[in-house]
Amino acid sequence: MLRETTLQQTVQQLGDLLSLRGETVVTAESCTGGWLVKALTDRAGSSAYVLGGLVTYSNSMKCDLLQVPSSVLAEHGAVSEPVVRQMVAGAVRASGADYAIATSGVAGPGGGSEDKPVGTVWFAWGSPGTGIVAQCCHFEGDRDAVRRQSVVYALQGLLDYLQKP
Template identity: 50%
Template sequence: MTGGGIRLDPVMTETGRNIETRLADLSQALGRAATEAGVMLTVAESCTGGWLAKVITDTSGSSHWFDRGFVTYTNVSKQDMLGVSPATLEAQGAVSEATVREMAAGALRHSKAQLSVAISGVAGPEGGTPDKPVGTVCFAWNRINEEPRTETRHLTGDRDAVRRQAVERALYGLLAALGH
Protein backbone atom coordinates (compact mmCIF):
# COMPACT_ATOMS: atom_id res chain seq x y z
CA MET A 1 0.00 0.00 0.00
CA THR A 2 1.30 3.46 -0.81
CA GLY A 3 0.54 6.51 1.27
CA GLY A 4 2.04 9.81 0.22
CA GLY A 5 4.99 8.22 -1.58
CA ILE A 6 5.99 5.80 1.19
CA ARG A 7 6.01 2.11 0.33
CA LEU A 8 4.46 0.29 3.28
CA ASP A 9 5.01 -3.41 3.91
CA PRO A 10 1.82 -5.15 5.13
CA VAL A 11 3.70 -8.10 6.69
CA MET A 12 2.99 -8.11 10.42
CA THR A 13 5.68 -10.37 11.84
CA GLU A 14 8.71 -8.16 12.52
CA THR A 15 9.96 -7.20 15.97
CA GLY A 16 11.73 -4.30 17.62
CA ARG A 17 12.63 -1.03 15.95
CA ASN A 18 11.24 -2.04 12.54
CA ILE A 19 7.76 -2.32 14.04
CA GLU A 20 7.88 1.11 15.66
CA THR A 21 9.26 2.63 12.47
CA ARG A 22 6.52 1.03 10.38
CA LEU A 23 3.78 2.23 12.75
CA ALA A 24 5.26 5.75 12.64
CA ASP A 25 5.42 5.62 8.82
CA LEU A 26 1.80 4.47 8.66
CA SER A 27 0.69 7.26 10.99
CA GLN A 28 2.54 9.87 8.94
CA ALA A 29 0.97 8.54 5.73
CA LEU A 30 -2.41 8.59 7.46
CA GLY A 31 -1.87 12.21 8.48
CA ARG A 32 -1.10 13.20 4.90
CA ALA A 33 -4.13 11.31 3.57
CA ALA A 34 -6.49 12.76 6.19
CA THR A 35 -5.18 16.26 5.59
CA GLU A 36 -5.56 15.90 1.81
CA ALA A 37 -9.14 14.66 2.30
CA GLY A 38 -9.97 17.32 4.89
CA VAL A 39 -11.05 14.60 7.32
CA MET A 40 -10.73 14.43 11.11
CA LEU A 41 -10.31 11.00 12.72
CA THR A 42 -11.38 9.41 15.98
CA VAL A 43 -10.62 6.00 17.47
CA ALA A 44 -12.49 3.71 19.86
CA GLU A 45 -10.20 1.13 21.44
CA SER A 46 -10.71 -1.77 23.76
CA CYS A 47 -7.96 -4.43 23.64
CA THR A 48 -5.36 -1.96 22.34
CA GLY A 49 -5.90 0.28 25.37
CA GLY A 50 -4.99 3.57 23.70
CA TRP A 51 -2.01 2.27 21.72
CA LEU A 52 -3.56 3.39 18.41
CA ALA A 53 -4.19 6.90 19.74
CA LYS A 54 -0.60 7.00 21.02
CA VAL A 55 0.84 6.03 17.64
CA ILE A 56 -1.31 8.68 15.96
CA THR A 57 -0.45 11.43 18.44
CA ASP A 58 3.26 10.59 18.22
CA THR A 59 2.99 12.15 14.75
CA SER A 60 3.77 15.86 14.85
CA GLY A 61 0.80 17.94 13.71
CA SER A 62 -1.74 15.19 14.37
CA SER A 63 -4.02 17.69 16.13
CA HIS A 64 -4.90 18.94 12.64
CA TRP A 65 -6.46 15.58 11.70
CA PHE A 66 -7.03 13.60 14.92
CA ASP A 67 -9.91 14.72 17.13
CA ARG A 68 -9.91 12.26 20.04
CA GLY A 69 -9.67 8.69 21.23
CA PHE A 70 -11.94 6.60 23.43
CA VAL A 71 -10.50 3.78 25.52
CA THR A 72 -13.46 1.61 26.46
CA TYR A 73 -12.09 -1.50 28.06
CA THR A 74 -15.22 -2.61 29.91
CA ASN A 75 -18.72 -3.24 28.61
CA VAL A 76 -20.02 -0.43 30.85
CA SER A 77 -17.57 2.05 29.33
CA LYS A 78 -18.61 0.97 25.83
CA GLN A 79 -22.21 1.72 26.79
CA ASP A 80 -21.50 4.96 28.67
CA MET A 81 -18.99 6.57 26.32
CA LEU A 82 -20.05 5.22 22.93
CA GLY A 83 -23.69 4.21 23.32
CA VAL A 84 -23.14 0.52 22.57
CA SER A 85 -26.40 -1.30 23.19
CA PRO A 86 -26.51 -3.62 26.21
CA ALA A 87 -28.53 -5.98 23.99
CA THR A 88 -25.68 -6.16 21.46
CA LEU A 89 -23.14 -6.85 24.19
CA GLU A 90 -25.38 -9.53 25.71
CA ALA A 91 -26.18 -11.26 22.41
CA GLN A 92 -22.87 -10.87 20.54
CA GLY A 93 -20.29 -10.12 23.22
CA ALA A 94 -17.71 -7.36 23.41
CA VAL A 95 -15.56 -9.05 20.77
CA SER A 96 -17.91 -8.99 17.80
CA GLU A 97 -18.40 -7.12 14.57
CA ALA A 98 -21.77 -5.88 15.84
CA THR A 99 -20.12 -4.32 18.89
CA VAL A 100 -17.29 -2.63 16.99
CA ARG A 101 -19.79 -1.32 14.45
CA GLU A 102 -21.66 0.38 17.31
CA MET A 103 -18.39 1.57 18.86
CA ALA A 104 -17.30 3.20 15.59
CA ALA A 105 -20.69 4.87 15.15
CA GLY A 106 -20.62 6.10 18.75
CA ALA A 107 -17.13 7.54 18.32
CA LEU A 108 -18.39 9.58 15.37
CA ARG A 109 -21.45 10.77 17.31
CA HIS A 110 -19.34 11.89 20.28
CA SER A 111 -16.60 13.66 18.32
CA LYS A 112 -16.00 16.19 15.57
CA ALA A 113 -14.55 13.50 13.30
CA GLN A 114 -15.75 12.21 9.94
CA LEU A 115 -13.91 8.86 10.07
CA SER A 116 -13.59 6.40 12.93
CA VAL A 117 -12.12 3.03 13.68
CA ALA A 118 -13.08 0.71 16.52
CA ILE A 119 -11.10 -2.26 17.86
CA SER A 120 -12.15 -4.98 20.30
CA GLY A 121 -10.45 -8.30 20.81
CA VAL A 122 -8.96 -11.02 22.96
CA ALA A 123 -5.28 -10.13 23.34
CA GLY A 124 -4.51 -12.93 25.79
CA PRO A 125 -2.88 -14.74 27.28
CA GLU A 126 -6.21 -15.56 28.96
CA GLY A 127 -9.80 -14.82 28.06
CA GLY A 128 -10.15 -16.86 24.90
CA THR A 129 -13.00 -19.27 24.23
CA PRO A 130 -13.48 -21.95 21.57
CA ASP A 131 -15.58 -19.47 19.55
CA LYS A 132 -13.27 -16.51 20.18
CA PRO A 133 -9.76 -17.76 20.87
CA VAL A 134 -6.89 -15.53 21.95
CA GLY A 135 -5.91 -13.42 18.96
CA THR A 136 -9.48 -12.80 17.77
CA VAL A 137 -9.79 -9.08 17.02
CA CYS A 138 -12.77 -7.29 15.45
CA PHE A 139 -12.50 -3.99 13.60
CA ALA A 140 -14.95 -1.44 12.21
CA TRP A 141 -14.17 1.58 10.06
CA ASN A 142 -16.95 4.12 9.70
CA ARG A 143 -16.93 7.19 7.49
CA ILE A 144 -19.75 9.64 8.01
CA ASN A 145 -22.71 9.02 5.67
CA GLU A 146 -21.28 5.67 4.53
CA GLU A 147 -21.88 2.09 5.57
CA PRO A 148 -19.29 0.88 8.06
CA ARG A 149 -16.84 -1.82 7.05
CA THR A 150 -16.12 -4.57 9.56
CA GLU A 151 -13.78 -7.52 9.74
CA THR A 152 -12.51 -10.10 12.18
CA ARG A 153 -8.87 -11.16 12.22
CA HIS A 154 -7.15 -14.02 14.01
CA LEU A 155 -3.78 -12.61 15.03
CA THR A 156 -0.87 -14.57 16.45
CA GLY A 157 1.80 -14.11 19.06
CA ASP A 158 1.85 -12.93 22.65
CA ARG A 159 -0.34 -10.17 24.09
CA ASP A 160 1.85 -7.33 22.82
CA ALA A 161 2.14 -8.90 19.36
CA VAL A 162 -1.65 -9.26 19.05
CA ARG A 163 -2.20 -5.68 20.18
CA ARG A 164 0.51 -4.28 17.91
CA GLN A 165 -0.88 -6.15 14.91
CA ALA A 166 -4.33 -4.77 15.74
CA VAL A 167 -2.96 -1.21 15.77
CA GLU A 168 -1.24 -1.82 12.45
CA ARG A 169 -4.38 -3.29 10.87
CA ALA A 170 -6.45 -0.35 12.12
CA LEU A 171 -4.01 2.10 10.50
CA TYR A 172 -4.09 0.24 7.18
CA GLY A 173 -7.89 0.22 7.31
CA LEU A 174 -8.01 3.97 7.94
CA LEU A 175 -5.71 4.54 4.97
CA ALA A 176 -7.93 2.32 2.81
CA ALA A 177 -11.02 4.26 3.91
CA LEU A 178 -9.26 7.39 2.65
CA GLY A 179 -8.49 5.76 -0.70
CA HIS A 180 -4.81 4.93 -0.04
Protein backbone atom coordinates (compact mmCIF):
# COMPACT_ATOMS: atom_id res chain seq x y z
CA MET A 1 0.00 0.00 0.00
CA LEU A 2 1.60 3.22 -1.16
CA ARG A 3 -0.41 5.38 1.23
CA GLU A 4 0.65 3.41 4.30
CA THR A 5 4.28 3.43 3.17
CA THR A 6 4.10 7.18 2.62
CA LEU A 7 2.55 7.67 6.06
CA GLN A 8 5.19 5.51 7.74
CA GLN A 9 7.99 7.27 5.85
CA THR A 10 6.64 10.69 6.80
CA VAL A 11 6.29 9.70 10.45
CA GLN A 12 9.84 8.37 10.45
CA GLN A 13 11.23 11.55 8.84
CA LEU A 14 9.29 13.73 11.28
CA GLY A 15 10.47 11.72 14.26
CA ASP A 16 14.08 11.78 13.12
CA LEU A 17 13.98 15.53 12.53
CA LEU A 18 12.27 16.38 15.83
CA SER A 19 14.65 14.08 17.73
CA LEU A 20 17.69 15.58 16.05
CA ARG A 21 16.52 19.09 16.90
CA GLY A 22 15.37 18.20 20.41
CA GLU A 23 11.90 19.61 19.69
CA THR A 24 8.39 18.47 20.51
CA VAL A 25 4.95 18.37 18.91
CA VAL A 26 1.35 18.18 20.08
CA THR A 27 -1.77 17.60 17.99
CA ALA A 28 -5.07 19.47 18.13
CA GLU A 29 -7.55 17.37 16.19
CA SER A 30 -11.16 17.59 15.20
CA CYS A 31 -12.06 15.60 12.07
CA THR A 32 -9.02 13.31 12.37
CA GLY A 33 -10.21 12.19 15.81
CA GLY A 34 -6.81 11.36 17.29
CA TRP A 35 -5.44 9.66 14.19
CA LEU A 36 -2.51 12.11 13.96
CA VAL A 37 -1.22 11.39 17.45
CA LYS A 38 -1.85 7.67 16.88
CA ALA A 39 0.27 7.74 13.71
CA LEU A 40 3.04 9.68 15.46
CA THR A 41 3.10 7.36 18.48
CA ASP A 42 3.08 4.17 16.40
CA ARG A 43 6.83 4.71 16.15
CA ALA A 44 8.94 3.39 19.02
CA GLY A 45 10.73 6.18 20.87
CA SER A 46 8.12 8.78 19.95
CA SER A 47 7.76 9.83 23.59
CA ALA A 48 10.97 11.81 23.06
CA TYR A 49 9.17 14.27 20.76
CA VAL A 50 5.38 13.72 21.02
CA LEU A 51 3.87 15.41 24.07
CA GLY A 52 0.32 14.29 23.35
CA GLY A 53 -2.83 14.97 21.44
CA LEU A 54 -6.00 16.91 22.12
CA VAL A 55 -9.11 15.68 20.34
CA THR A 56 -11.44 18.65 20.39
CA TYR A 57 -14.29 17.39 18.26
CA SER A 58 -16.96 19.69 19.68
CA ASN A 59 -16.89 23.48 19.63
CA SER A 60 -17.16 23.57 23.41
CA MET A 61 -13.99 21.48 23.73
CA LYS A 62 -12.20 23.79 21.29
CA CYS A 63 -13.15 26.68 23.58
CA ASP A 64 -12.46 24.92 26.88
CA LEU A 65 -9.24 23.06 26.11
CA LEU A 66 -7.67 25.19 23.37
CA GLN A 67 -9.11 28.57 24.31
CA VAL A 68 -10.51 29.17 20.84
CA PRO A 69 -12.71 32.24 21.32
CA SER A 70 -16.39 31.40 20.90
CA SER A 71 -16.72 34.59 18.84
CA VAL A 72 -14.24 33.18 16.28
CA LEU A 73 -16.23 29.93 16.07
CA ALA A 74 -19.50 31.85 15.72
CA GLU A 75 -18.16 34.13 12.99
CA HIS A 76 -16.15 31.63 10.91
CA GLY A 77 -17.35 28.15 11.91
CA ALA A 78 -15.17 25.31 13.17
CA VAL A 79 -13.93 24.45 9.69
CA SER A 80 -11.98 27.65 9.02
CA GLU A 81 -8.55 29.19 8.93
CA PRO A 82 -8.98 31.36 12.03
CA VAL A 83 -10.11 28.35 14.08
CA VAL A 84 -7.21 26.05 13.12
CA ARG A 85 -4.75 28.88 13.78
CA GLN A 86 -6.28 29.32 17.25
CA MET A 87 -6.15 25.55 17.78
CA VAL A 88 -2.39 25.52 17.11
CA ALA A 89 -1.80 28.44 19.47
CA GLY A 90 -3.98 26.87 22.17
CA ALA A 91 -2.34 23.45 21.91
CA VAL A 92 1.15 24.94 22.19
CA ARG A 93 0.02 27.04 25.16
CA ALA A 94 -1.63 24.09 26.91
CA SER A 95 1.21 21.62 26.36
CA GLY A 96 4.42 23.61 26.17
CA ALA A 97 5.30 21.85 22.89
CA ASP A 98 7.48 23.55 20.34
CA TYR A 99 4.95 22.95 17.54
CA ALA A 100 1.38 21.86 16.99
CA ILE A 101 -0.64 20.42 14.12
CA ALA A 102 -4.36 21.25 13.94
CA THR A 103 -7.12 19.80 11.77
CA SER A 104 -10.77 20.71 11.39
CA GLY A 105 -12.94 19.51 8.54
CA VAL A 106 -16.07 17.98 7.12
CA ALA A 107 -15.36 14.27 6.71
CA GLY A 108 -18.95 13.37 5.81
CA PRO A 109 -21.09 11.79 4.77
CA GLY A 110 -23.26 14.67 6.03
CA GLY A 111 -22.49 18.07 7.45
CA GLY A 112 -21.30 19.73 4.28
CA SER A 113 -22.57 23.00 2.84
CA GLU A 114 -22.14 24.96 -0.38
CA ASP A 115 -19.25 26.92 1.17
CA LYS A 116 -17.75 23.91 2.95
CA PRO A 117 -18.62 20.71 1.09
CA VAL A 118 -17.81 17.25 2.40
CA GLY A 119 -14.07 16.75 2.02
CA THR A 120 -13.14 20.30 3.08
CA VAL A 121 -10.39 20.24 5.69
CA TRP A 122 -8.42 23.12 7.21
CA PHE A 123 -4.91 22.47 8.54
CA ALA A 124 -2.46 24.56 10.54
CA TRP A 125 1.11 23.97 11.65
CA GLY A 126 3.64 25.83 13.75
CA SER A 127 3.60 27.84 16.94
CA PRO A 128 2.90 31.40 17.98
CA GLY A 129 6.65 31.96 18.38
CA THR A 130 7.75 30.66 14.97
CA GLY A 131 4.66 31.45 12.93
CA ILE A 132 1.55 29.52 12.06
CA VAL A 133 0.83 28.38 8.51
CA ALA A 134 -2.70 27.38 7.51
CA GLN A 135 -4.03 25.67 4.40
CA CYS A 136 -7.34 24.34 3.13
CA CYS A 137 -7.72 21.16 1.08
CA HIS A 138 -10.62 19.38 -0.55
CA PHE A 139 -10.44 15.60 -0.53
CA GLU A 140 -12.55 13.07 -2.42
CA GLY A 141 -14.03 9.85 -1.13
CA ASP A 142 -16.00 8.57 1.82
CA ARG A 143 -15.44 9.51 5.46
CA ASP A 144 -12.55 7.11 5.93
CA ALA A 145 -10.83 8.28 2.73
CA VAL A 146 -11.15 11.95 3.69
CA ARG A 147 -9.72 11.27 7.15
CA ARG A 148 -6.86 9.10 5.81
CA GLN A 149 -5.87 11.74 3.29
CA SER A 150 -6.07 14.39 6.00
CA VAL A 151 -3.68 12.49 8.27
CA VAL A 152 -1.06 12.08 5.54
CA TYR A 153 -1.45 15.70 4.45
CA ALA A 154 -1.22 17.06 8.00
CA LEU A 155 1.94 15.13 8.86
CA GLN A 156 3.60 15.97 5.54
CA GLY A 157 2.65 19.60 6.13
CA LEU A 158 4.44 19.66 9.48
CA LEU A 159 7.50 18.03 7.92
CA ASP A 160 7.52 20.66 5.14
CA TYR A 161 7.08 23.43 7.74
CA LEU A 162 10.02 22.17 9.78
CA GLN A 163 12.27 21.82 6.74
CA LYS A 164 11.82 25.42 5.60
CA PRO A 165 14.99 27.47 6.00
